[in-house]
Amino acid sequence: MLAPILASTLAIGLVAVAAPAHAAPGGPRAHGADPRAGSLVLIGGNLSEDAAILSKIVELADPDGGGPEAARIAIITAAAAPAESAAEGSDSAENNAQANGLYYAELFGRYGAETYVVPIDEAVDFDGDSYVPSNADRADVADQVRQSTGVFLGGGDQMRYVRTLLDCSGAPVDEAYRRCADTPVLGAVRDVLDADGVVAGVSAGLTIQQGADMVTGGESYQAWRDGGSPGYLDDPTALASLPFGGFGFFQEALLDSHFGTWGRQARMIRLADDTHHRRILGVDETTALAYDRSTRIGEVIGEAGASVIDVEPRDVRGQTARDVRWTRLVAGDAFDFARGTAIPGAERITAPATGAGPAEAADVWDSIDGPGNSGSLSDLATALVASSATTASGTSFETAPQFRTTLTRDRATSWWSTGGFEQLRVDIGAE
Known part of the structure; x- marks a missing residue:
């Protein structure tokens, strides 16, 4: 294990910053303040x-x-x-x-x-x-x-x-x-x-x-x-x-x-x-x-x-994941954390689309630079749910060992035309 780098102690110094008088830091909360607000x-x-x-x-x-x-x-x-x-x-x-x-x-x-x-x-x-x-x-x-x-x-x-x-x-x-x-x-x-x-x-x-x-x-x-x-x-x-x-x-x-x-x-x-x-x-x-x-x-x-x-x-x-569940939201969508459910901004679809599924990704944990680019695994998932296929997969670029990520659409999975999806299954394992 590599040694942790410990937090530095704050220095003590004075810099003049004008400010009006106010309640002392760390004192009672303002009247009406709600810890769930904001x-x-x-x-x-x-x-x-x-x-x-x-x-x-x-x-x-x-x-x-x-x-x-x-x-x-x-x-x-x-x-x-x-x-x-x-x-x-x-x-x-x-x-x-x-x-x-x-x-x-x-x-x-x-x-x-x-x-x-x-x-x-x-x-x-x-x-x-x-x-x-x-x-x-x-x-x-x-x-x-x-x-x-x-x-x-x-x-x-x-x-x-x-x-x-x-x-x-x-x-x-x-x-x-x-x-x-x-x-x-x-x-x-x-x-x-x-x-x-x-x-x-x-x-x-x-x-x-x-x-x-x-x-x-x-x-x-x-x-x-x-x-x-x-x-x-x-x-x-x-x-x-x-x-x-x-x-x-x-x-x-x-x-x-x-x-x-x-x-x-x-x-x-x-x-x-x-x-x-x-x-x-x-x-x-x-x-x-x-x-x-x-x-x-x-x-x-x-x-x-x-x-x-x-x-x-x-x-x-260990190095194996089975049945992890992935929901991906895009602009206009929301997520209710109390209920653990997506709120799509477009119609939720449960049936497969048409067309062939995506090809295998050779470097599925890679990244893609630039605004609006979502990355290899996200792109693979989006292409899968918008196709007629039920599975798609890709491997890590690195080997010894090489890991495969498999995405599966099943009965729990839904998707919508704007690019979002809910409850896509994710499995990871060594080749």
């Missing part, structure tokens, strides 16, 4: 300035229905690498925490929202650096977040969110990432959500919103061959997860981003079995699931799809 917008990655997704975030951040000018979105980009110089941090075309904050502030401003850019990343990199980890402990920064009606979490590495917005440093070494506490800023984010606000996140900003056993890395082939380990591993291909998890906003399922796009179905089936979870939610790129915490219904928006995969305890044994 919404999540879970974006699978590669936002691509998608108008449907951005409009939905601003709409949900509008507290009174009076229009986007009422929306105030706090932007947290601590998952991105820190800027190495003031010039890098001030250039919104660069990819670092400060630059990303400027970029998203301008982007949401175009949709009529007021923004507050939260000055937090995981290191102090140059003289005068205003983005520092110690700002997560500041009451005035937390107050600014708390006065927002929405929070947006940018992409990068979800472990940077753990190291900056959670304090896991007090736990014994053998409990690292098993016992963590909120910083004041994370407490303020919870207050925004519980006051019927919205928390949206893209890529790492999606993944960090789950509860226990948050995935931290791994590829499907290595995950299926070797299983997973707790912690954060040096090898990015090895499956790993944090026992404590992320922020815990979404408790319905294990979460994963770039899902079909990067061929992550098998890695998450393995993680679900290893960690005794029964459901997975994976969201493709340029796609989001807008989830209402009070109704427990999630609506799909964007260009590709969102997958719900159910894994019963008996379904996986």
